[in-house]
Amino acid sequence: MADVNKRNTDRHQVVVIGSGFGGLFGTKALKRADVDVTMIAKTTHHLFQPLLYQVATGILSEGEIAPATREVLAKQDNATVLLGEVVDVDLEARTVTHQVLGRRTVTSYDTLLVAAGAGQSYFGNDHFAEFAPGMKSVDDALELRGRIFGAFELAENMASKGEPVDHLLTFVVVGAGPTGVEMAGQIAELSRKTLKRDFRAINTKEARVILLDAASQVLPPFGAHLGAKSKKALEDLGVEVQLGAMVTDVDERGLEVQDKSGERRRIEAVTKIWAAGVQASPLGAMLAEQSGASLDRAGRIGVNPDLTLPGHPEVFVVGDMIALNNLPGVAQVAIQGAKYAAKEIKGRLEDKPAQEPFKYFDKGSMATISRFDAVALIGKVKLSGLLAWLMWLGVHLIYLTGFKNQFTALIHWTVTFLSNDRSQRTATEQQIFARTALSRLPKGATELVSEPGTFAAEDRRAQLEAQAEEESRLTDAGARGRAS
Ligand SMILES: Cc1cc2nc3c(=O)[nH]c(=O)nc-3n(C[C@H](O)[C@H](O)[C@H](O)COP(=O)(O)OP(=O)(O)OC[C@H]3O[C@@H](n4cnc5c(N)ncnc54)[C@H](O)[C@@H]3O)c2cc1C
Numbered sequence: 001m002a003d004v005n006k007r008n009t010d011r012h013q014v015v016v017i018g019s020g021f022g023g024l025f026g027t028k029a030l031k032r033a034d035v036d037v038t039m040i041a042k043t044t045h046h047l048f049q050p051l052l053y054q055v056a057t058g059i060l061s062e063g064e065i066a067p068a069t070r071e072v073l074a075k076q077d078n079a080t081v082l083l084g085e086v087v088d089v090d091l092e093a094r095t096v097t098h099q100v101l102g103r104r105t106v107t108s109y110d111t112l113l114v115a116a117g118a119g120q121s122y123f124g125n126d127h128f129a130e131f132a133p134g135m136k137s138v139d140d141a142l143e144l145r146g147r148i149f150g151a152f153e154l155a156e157n158m159a160s161k162g163e164p165v166d167h168l169l170t171f172v173v174v175g176a177g178p179t180g181v182e183m184a185g186q187i188a189e190l191s192r193k194t195l196k197r198d199f200r201a202i203n204t205k206e207a208r209v210i211l212l213d214a215a216s217q218v219l220p221p222f223g224a225h226l227g228a229k230s231k232k233a234l235e236d237l238g239v240e241v242q243l244g245a246m247v248t249d250v251d252e253r254g255l256e257v258q259d260k261s262g263e264r265r266r267i268e269a270v271t272k273i274w275a276a277g278v279q280a281s282p283l284g285a286m287l288a289e290q291s292g293a294s295l296d297r298a299g300r301i302g303v304n305p306d307l308t309l310p311g312h313p314e315v316f317v318v319g320d321m322i323a324l325n326n327l328p329g330v331a332q333v334a335i336q337g338a339k340y341a342a343k344e345i346k347g348r349l350e351d352k353p354a355q356e357p358f359k360y361f362d363k364g365s366m367a368t369i370s371r372f373d374a375v376a377l378i379g380k381v382k383l384s385g386l387l388a389w390l391m392w393l394g395v396h397l398i399y400l401t402g403f404k405n406q407f408t409a410l411i412h413w414t415v416t417f418l419s420n421d422r423s424q425r426t427a428t429e430q431q432i433f434a435r436t437a438l439s440r441l442p443k444g445a446t447e448l449v450s451e452p453g454t455f456a457a458e459d460r461r462a463q464l465e466a467q468a469e470e471e472s473r474l475t476d477a478g479a480r481g482r483a484s
Contacts, residue, residue, distance in 0.1 A: 002097055002104035011036050012349060015096050015109035017086050017283065019046050019069045021331045022115025022319035024401075026338030027079050028072075033346045037079045038107055040098045044069050044083045046401055047138060050331065051409075053179060055141035056273075057148065057186040058194070058422035060412055062138045064405045072401060082107075086116070086283060091290045091312055102446040111314050111345050114283060115338060118320035118329060121277035121298065128250040130436060132272035135179055139435060144273060146432035148187060149425055151271045152195060152204060159201035167253060169207040170269035174247055174255075175276030176213035177221070178367035181230055183273055184211040185370045188237040193420040209239045210267065212257065213276070214246040219367060219375065221328065222382075226375045229384045233369045278329060280321045287317065296323045305357030306344065307337055316341035324358075331399070332363055366392045371417050 012035040016023050019041035027039050045066040054060040073079040084098030084105065095108045120134030133143050148171065155168035169191075173184045191207035198204070211218075211234060217227040218234070218241060231241050244260035254268040280299035288295040293310045294302035300323035302310070307322070309315040318341055319334030327333045340358045347355065364378030366388065374389040376382075383391070393413070400406045416422055441447045474480050 002106045005038075005105055005107040009036065012110045012345075013038070013108065014111045014113060014345060015040060015107055016113045016115065017041070017089075017096065018115035018117060018319075019043060019081075020049075020115060020117050020319065020334065022117070022334035022338040023113070024069060024072065025335045026113045026115060026318065026342050028076065029339045029342030030078070030345065031076050033078070033342070034349055035078060035111075035345065037076075038082060038109075039069065039073070039079060040082045040084055040086055040096060040107065041069070042083075042085045043138070044081055045138070046072060048400055049136070051396060051400075052135050052138075052141045053182045053186055055138070055424065056135065056144040056183065057190055058145060058425040059186075059416045060409055061424045062142060064409045064412070065400070066138050067401050067405055089114075089283065089286055089290075091287070091309075091315065094314070101449050102443070103452060109314075112316070113338065113341055113345075114287065114315065114317045114321065115319045115334060116281035116283045116321055117334075118278040118280045118298070118300075120274060121279035122274065123277055125250075128247070128274065130439075131252055132174065132250045132255070132274040133435070134274045135183070142427075142431045143435055145424075146427035146429075147271050148190070149427045150432060152191075152199065152202070152207075154270075155202045156199050165202060166208075167268040168270050169202065169204075170210065170267065171207065171271045171273070172210045172212065172255060172267055172269045173273045173275055174212055175274065176211055176215065176218045176241070176243070177275065178219065178365070180211055180213070180273075180275035181219060181234065181367050181369060183275060184209055184239045185234060185237060185368065188234070188239050189370050189420070190422070192238055194422050205238075208269075210242060210269070211239050212242040212245040212247070214244065216243050216260075218243070221365060222367070222375055222377050226377060226382050226384060230367070230369055230375050233373055233384075237370055278320065284317070284321045287315070291315075294323070298323075306354065307341055307358050316344070325360075327360055330365065333360055336360055366395065368392055371420075 014035045014037045016027050016037060016039045019039055023039055024046045027037050030037050046069050048065040051065045055062050070081045084100040086096055086098045088097040095106050097104055097106045120136050122128045133140050151168045155165040159165050171187045173180045188209045191204045195204040218231040219227045234241055245257045247255055248258050249256040250272060254266055255272055256266050258264050284299050284301040285295055287309055288301050291309050291311050301317055301321055303317050303322050303324055304310060307316050307318055309317055318337030320329045344355055366374055366376040368374040372386050372389050374392040375384045376388040376391055397406055400409055438444050
């Protein structure tokens, strides 16, 4: 059973799926349009994914890179935020069904903007995910933080008893794209600088950090020159870069690798991080099935040059979900696409002619390797070292959402970059194990809440009242701490 989101206005209704770069920027671009916008997303935060690795390695807190969309849009009167996972889009009926904790809601639209992004791809080996988390969400980053800092803690425990710790002090990052390079660089800095005085039984500087990839170079989209520079910089930091190495299996204690020569080997490592491959949101396949649009191997949907779904001018799809002219899966593609779609929606309402096809303006790519060292590709200009790092710093600061977050991120960066300290090292057991625990429940978190209407509120109220009365009586009677 699903509730229907009541429509009590004739105003044009825009439903936006997703609160990432496409969803949030699209919603904001509709601020002055004569429309109501309902943003439905799996989380009510906007996530600045490029800085997830800093949450995972203790530099930034999750709040700094994931502001509440409700707060960001508080002053945009025509925007409403709804939490939930979209489980169905009916192109014929023009409705979207979303679900939260088993409760379903149907919302109708006049125009739909789909910006549901992409998830991690394990290239058909989804069972790897249990032992090698990806890096796509706040949950992923916090789990990884727990696993990384937790590995050092377990190693300290075991070393103090004289037991072997190599498997605990080996960190393997799979995938030598920007995320993998940044993660490997940060774990190396963490072990060699931040943690070097904090432990007694282990020498954190001896931790092995391995970055491996089936491809033959680091950072392929940056070209051979910057790829080679990045590899050298990582090796100088102490990272072992293993190229032409394909992961064939992953388990709790390590992973199996097949080299280009055909040789198979095993790496004993408790902490594995999966930074290879993306798979577009399954909503792409759902839309493709109903519209007849094409779908590529990464699940990205083929859209028209104006970002609409074939046969459905009222549906725009933007960002990581689309396959159009080999556009890369980067934030600017989503931002520019969403702004383009918003302009088209406004233009249609004002009877303006359609825009020219969507054209992406490439503002360049950057990746950090370590403190004061990055690579940047801006047009044909290739930069590396301190200059690239300063540019990286400026760009990321500008694009972080909200002054509050920019300010606190700057403080944390100052602390980390000037002193090597990290102030966000908190990690809990639940952080590490909650994902696996939830995945073992057939219906996930839905199993942990009562069905609508079945919660015995009056019984619970009576219990709470009796408990409060007893607390109060004990205090008034001075009866605490006395034998009864
Ligand atoms: C670790 C990492 C580092 C990156 N670094 C960079 C970088 O340095 N520079 C750069 O330009 N790009 C970078 N990217 C890529 C960039 O973040 C993406 O290209 C961008 O986020 C795409 O925007 P999007 O709106 O398409 O999707 P996203 O930003 O991923 O947003 C998708 C939204 O949809 C929601 N959603 C998904 N499915 C559903 C559903 N069924 N129902 C409801 N909501 C749903 C999600 O909760 C999310 O809010 C990085 C990505 C990652 C993962």
